[in-house]
Amino acid sequence: xxxxxxxxxxxxxxxxxxxxxxxxxxxxxxxxxxxxxxxxxxxxxxxxxxxxxxxxxxxxxxxxxxxxxxxxxxxxxxxxxxxxxxxxxxxxxxxxxxxxxxxxxxxxxxxxxxxxxxxxxxxxxxxxxxxxxxxxxxxxxxxxxxxxxxxxxxxxxxxxxxxxxxxxxxxxxxxxxxxxxxxxxxxxxxxxxxxxxxxxxxxxxxxxxxxxxxxxxxxxxxxxxxxxxxxxxxxxxxxxxxxxxxxxxxxxxxxxxxxxxxxxxxxxxxxxxxxxxxxxxxxxxxxxxxxxxxxxxxxxxxxxxxxxxxxxxxxxxxxxxxxxxxxxxxxxxxxxxxxxxxxxxxxxxxxxxxxxxxxxxxxxxxxxxxxxxxxxxxxxxxxxxxxxxxxxxxxxxxxxxxxxxxxxxxxxxxxxxxxxxxxxxxxxxxxxxxxxxxxxxxxxxxxxxxxxxxxxxxxxxxxxxxxxxxxxxxxxxxxxxxxxxxxxxxxxxxxx
Numbered sequence: 001x002x003x004x005x006x007x008x009x010x011x012x013x014x015x016x017x018x019x020x021x022x023x024x025x026x027x028x029x030x031x032x033x034x035x036x037x038x039x040x041x042x043x044x045x046x047x048x049x050x051x052x053x054x055x056x057x058x059x060x061x062x063x064x065x066x067x068x069x070x071x072x073x074x075x076x077x078x079x080x081x082x083x084x085x086x087x088x089x090x091x092x093x094x095x096x097x098x099x100x101x102x103x104x105x106x107x108x109x110x111x112x113x114x115x116x117x118x119x120x121x122x123x124x125x126x127x128x129x130x131x132x133x134x135x136x137x138x139x140x141x142x143x144x145x146x147x148x149x150x151x152x153x154x155x156x157x158x159x160x161x162x163x164x165x166x167x168x169x170x171x172x173x174x175x176x177x178x179x180x181x182x183x184x185x186x187x188x189x190x191x192x193x194x195x196x197x198x199x200x201x202x203x204x205x206x207x208x209x210x211x212x213x214x215x216x217x218x219x220x221x222x223x224x225x226x227x228x229x230x231x232x233x234x235x236x237x238x239x240x241x242x243x244x245x246x247x248x249x250x251x252x253x254x255x256x257x258x259x260x261x262x263x264x265x266x267x268x269x270x271x272x273x274x275x276x277x278x279x280x281x282x283x284x285x286x287x288x289x290x291x292x293x294x295x296x297x298x299x300x301x302x303x304x305x306x307x308x309x310x311x312x313x314x315x316x317x318x319x320x321x322x323x324x325x326x327x328x329x330x331x332x333x334x335x336x337x338x339x340x341x342x343x344x345x346x347x348x349x350x351x352x353x354x355x356x357x358x359x360x361x362x363x364x365x366x367x368x369x370x371x372x373x374x375x376x377x378x379x380x381x382x383x384x385x386x387x388x389x390x391x392x393x394x395x396x397x398x399x400x401x402x403x404x405x406x407x408x409x410x411x412x413x414x415x416x417x418x419x420x421x422x423x424x425x426x427x428x429x430x431x432x433x434x435x436x437x438x439x440x441x442x443x444x445x446x447x448x449x450x451x452x453x454x455x456x457x458x459x460x461x462x463x464x465x466x467x468x469x470x471x472x473x474x475x476x477x478x479x480x481x482x483x484x485x486x487x488x489x490x491x492x493x494x495x496x
Contacts, residue, residue, distance in 0.1 A: 002081065002118060004030055006102045007110035008095050009495035015090030020098060021115060021495055022107065023083040028071065030106050031084055034059055035069055045084070049073035057088070059101045065094050079115055080122025112494050120477060127477035128156040131431050137493065142267035143422075144218060147429050156428045157476060159207070163441070164472045166200050171465040174458050194452050201445045208438050211430035213422055218429075220262065220271040221418060226310045227319030232355040235401035236319060237261065237274040240411075266415040268422070275309055315349045315417055322354040322398065325361040326377065349421060351395045351413055358400040368398060437475045444468045 004024035010017070022031060028045040035045070037055040042048060048071050057064040068087040077083035088094055103109070113134075120130050128151060135148035170193060225233040241261045259274045310316060354364060367373035374396070397413055399406035430438065448464045 004107045005110040005114060006099065006107040007115075007495040008099065009085070010090065012092065013090075014092065018088050018090035018092075018095045020086040020088065020095065020102070021083070021110075022086070022102070023077065023079045023081050023115060023118065024107075025082070026106075027082040027084055030102075031069070031086075033105050034064075034101055035067070035086075037069075045069070045071050046073070046082070050076055057086070057098055057101070064097055064101070065089055078124065079118040080124050081118060110494060115495065126157055127475065128160065128434075129154065130477075131434065132156075132429075134431075135429055138218075140218070140220070141264055141269040144269065144429075146267075147214065151429060156430075159428065160472055160476055163200065163204065164469060166196065167465055167468050167472070170196055171462055171469070174462050174465070177458055190452055190455075194449050197445055197449050197452075201442060201449070204438055204442050204445070207428060208430070208435060208442065211428060211435055211438075214429045218269075220269045221314045221422075222271050222273060222309075222312070223315045223317055223414070224273045224275060224309045224313035225317045225319060226275055227355075228321060231319045231321040232401045233274050233319050236317075236353070236355060236399070237272055239401045239404060239407060240272060265411060265418065268415075268418050273309055273313070275305070313349075314421070315351070315414065317351050317353055319353045319355050321356055322364045323356040323359045323361055325363045326367075349417055351397060351410070351417070353410065354396065354398040355401055357398040357405055358403050360398070364398075368396075434475060437471050441468055441471050444471070 002024050004027050006022045009019045009021045032045050034057050035055055036058050037053050051071055053069045056066050065088045070085040072083040074081055116130050116133050119125050132148050132151035139145035139148050227233050241263050260271050263270050263272055397410045399410050444467055451461050
């Protein structure tokens with residue numbers, strides 16, 4: 001049994017209740033030195049497992065606070081050790097006082113993730129579930145939380161065990177061929193073994209790929225607003241987020257840098273980015289000696305940043321001022337950035353938004369559903385190649401940021417695209433250390449297939465398969481790597 005540790009498990013700051021977690025050797029006996037139950041019949045705290053006990057923390061004859069203490073036996077505790085929780089008033093001064101007393105009577109400060117590390121070492125959870133605990137705490141959206149809960153329930157563990165079972169079956173077959181090659185037993189052909197490895201490799205590759213997409217849920221899906229000055233980007237951002245996050249002005253070029261805001265769409269965490277307006281600044285104007293030269297240079301730098309953000313975005317919102325006739329507003333300043341050379345890989349992730357529909361030009365209004373109009377506009381103006389138009393024409397949404405017209409349709413279109421580009425709910429998150437191990441597994445499977453194709457001795461192939469088994473055991477923690485454990489649990493918060 002490990003030494004007794006303690007830590008505050010609730011957030012810093014004032015609150016109604018503050019919780020201090022305790023676990024380790026003789027936790028109940030040590031706690032009894034300072035905790036005095038209101039019920040005088042309670043002598044040994046260990047006799048009251050899974051119970052809440054009201055009483056007071058008393059030190060040197062002074063009442064520190066009245067508290068509720070929860071007692072956990074080894075069998076029922078999170079860590080597999082004696083454990084307890086002190087529920088005190090959530091004043092940081094009180095919690096610090098109690099911690100100081102606990103240190104004095106024999107507890108030590110818990111390291112980050114030490115409670116969960118002890119749970120893993122006691123066999124209460126494996127490493128996939130330990131990582132899921134961290135994901136549950138840090139989830140920033142409903143979707144991310146659902147995935148973390150599935151992982152905590154053992155979804156990833158089941159997948160890893162299936163991978164191990166598949167590798168074990170292949171290893172057993174090859175080993176049997178070595179030992180019983182003269183017994184007249186039918187074994188898998190070399191081609192059948194390679195096909196089994198190909199299937200396994202594809203499953204692992206899909207797991208890694210989906211995990212990288214899932215990382216968007218953790219960091220937030222980046223949506224970038226791009227458009228000409230005064231197209232209404234800032235107004236649209238403020239309407240979508242419900243906040244006055246961006247500056248709204250009649251002056252072109254007001255937004256010189258990008259501004260971002262956090263929001264959630266259908267359970268997805270989104271970072272919405274408002275950017276500098278795209279327009280051409282003539283060389284004559286930039287080279288002039290008037291007082292606006294430096295301002296123009298700043299605006300050009302802002303436009304450069306906008307283009308960089310636009311090309312990196314997970315989803316692109318391209319805003320057009322629909323109050324201006326297409327004849328006067330033929331995307332002149334945008335079409336170079338919407339050309340398929342830039343947009344081909346992301347065309348299905350883009351939405352063309354016709355803003356200011358409350359004061360829309362009749363040319364836009366009368367041609368909204370005119371396919372010939374849009375075909376000519378997209379193709380003849382060089383905005384996008386014909387082969388991509390069929391994808392674009394489903395993503396044209398008229399709105400008014402001023403009146404909120406069309407905002408529901410816009411959000412629905414965003415949801416559809418996010419559903420398409422992100423993995424399904426049953427896909428699995430992988431932490432960086434988990435992705436690293438799975439990539440090694442994939443590399444070793446490819447190497448094993450090459451060895452089989454090269455007709456090397458079965459002993460060498462089996463050795464390679466054993467290495468894969470080793471990596472998978474490391475993944476779940478069945479092989480105990482102290483350095484890896486340090487990397488994993490050091491990222492947890494104190495008290496978990």
